[in-house]
Amino acid sequence: MKAKAWLALFAVIVISGVAPAMAHHAATMFDTTKVIEIKGTVKELQWTNPHIWIQIFVEKADGAREEWSIEGGGPNSLSRQGWRPTTFKPGEVVTLRVNPMRDGSTAGLFVGAKFSNATTLGRWDPQP
């Protein structure tokens, strides 16, 4: 994983029993023992089966903008946990915690989110 100013590795131990359910495929491409934090501007929430995707623009240390793809569970189960298609709004600034791709590429598995009004979604503990 590249060392970048906006990318903070804050926890290397995640209790496996609370990993999110993946209804369609195993999460083998993600390192579920690591959680990284990314902050950026929401491009869109793809509220689709079999998985939802949060597309988010993240500013790199050199000022360039990079698009990340954050995969979540299915919209059916997430809706029963309170998610809606409007949960992430285009243009909104959010901080996401994700299990990174094992190969360090620009995608991850959703763990939790913190919105600009300080509300959180998903798993936001343990604190970094």
Place this chain on the structure above:
Amino acid sequence: MFAGLVVGLAAHYMAYGQRSATPLPDWSGVWQMVGPTVFDSTTVEPPNGRAGEPGVRERPPYTDEWEARYRKNIEGIRSGVFPDPVNTCGTPHGFPRVMNLPDVYEFVVRPEQVWILGENGPNILRIYTDGRKHPAPEDLWPTYTGDSVGHWEGDTLVFDTIGTKGARDSDVIVDRTGLVLSDQLHTVTRMRKIDEMTIEAQMVLEDSRALKSPWRITKRYRKLPADTRVFDYSCAENNRNPVTSSGRTLTLGPDGKPVDKVVD
């Protein structure tokens, strides 16, 4: 005329099997399997292991040959090249995995059939309770979900399932630890509501090729709030995780191209 009515009623009840006067139970509502999608939570290693995580396994009473087959699958998961066959968005999960689904269930009790409807997949298990038998061998070919016939013993649905494909075409697994069974699987399931909020399925799986002894599995399903809705599970809607010919599951970026650094 009276005799005709008696004959008619008798034919009606014969058509729906040997039903007693006991009313059929109310299994209405929306239900969710208790626990994660590890098929045999009593033997899973490590104890809190989740299906799909590297190294997680169960202890079915496998023959040596099928234990070796399971270990090969476990190694494939560890190296990221044993995909879930349903990644293709094209095949059902099959039996017995249909009893082991994420998302929610509906259990529809009708006089002549019981339908187990899984939101995920979606998957349907039809259990005929109209007195019919399994098809004759020449009329039975292996399918993902097989053939299920059953009857009621009071409030308990007892059903018998055969005719599954098992692992013969490498497109059915029992769970994401890599569990597989053969096309010789024969399962007897006893299913009943053990309290107002819980339906329990006790399964006894026998497989003359893969298992040395019967494998006993209990699954429970918890009732969700009355206003719970069930939705489409449209797997092909936006599948950004295709599988390569080597079995690696990719992650597609917004442009439809893999973000993965290794694509083989």
